[in-house]
Amino acid sequence: MTENKRKFEWVDKWAKMTGERARIDAKANKTAIVYNTKHGWVKEYYDGTIESMDNEKNRGEKMREKERINRIMSLIQRIWEQQPDMRFNQLISNLQSIYSSRNEGYGQRMMIEKGPFGDEAESSYLDFFYLEDDQWEAFLQRIVDDRRKDN
Incomplete structure (x- = not known):
């Protein structure tokens, strides 16, 4: 043994x-x-x-509520309709950037990129994999509310 x-x-x-x-x-x-x-x-x-x-x-015995999908998509639609010339992924990227800047750089990841001649440059990207839907929904709702106040 x-x-x-x-x-x-x-x-x-x-x-x-x-x-x-x-x-x-x-x-x-x-x-x-x-x-x-x-x-x-x-x-x-x-x-x-x-x-x-x-x-x-x-x-995790309960699934996330299905209704959140329609609420989040509706918020994104309302934001997008105010900026119809923006591409969808551009909109999402901009929203993630705003969220990150308002939340202590949430999701920001640093990386080193190598160029074609072996040169290296620092770069960063946003990773929102772990952001819970309720936090994203609350953020989107604040964007909609703020824009409503401005108009």
């Missing part, structure tokens, strides 16, 4: 390193990690806050 323990000891080290790497990524991307403890599932946020996931909402 001790032979098996020594033989597979690397798995424990690898798992620990993977968890540490996930924490680093969560901090860099302002997201969270989810893992199981002896007390149940928890969600650990990039700022170190830990939330128990032992309730129906956090365990």
Whole structure:
């Protein structure tokens, strides 16, 4: 039994390193990690806050509400109709940029681009993969409300 323990000891080290790497990524991307403890599932946020996931909402047993799709699309349509010459992806890109600038650079990722002659240049892009729909919807609603006040 001790032979098996020594033989597979690397798995424990690898798992620990993977968890540490996930924490680093969560901090860099302002997201969270989810893992199981002896007390149940928890969600650990990039700022170190830990939330128990032992309730129906956090365990993901319920699907996201379907109605949000129509609400979000309706908001995007209203914003787009005010700028009909803008291409769809241009509109989304501009909205993401505004969201990021109003939320401490949310989603901004830095990268190095290599040119055709091996030259390197710093660049950045926006990654909104982890942004929850309710946050995006609230942002879009504020855009619509602000434009309504201006008119």
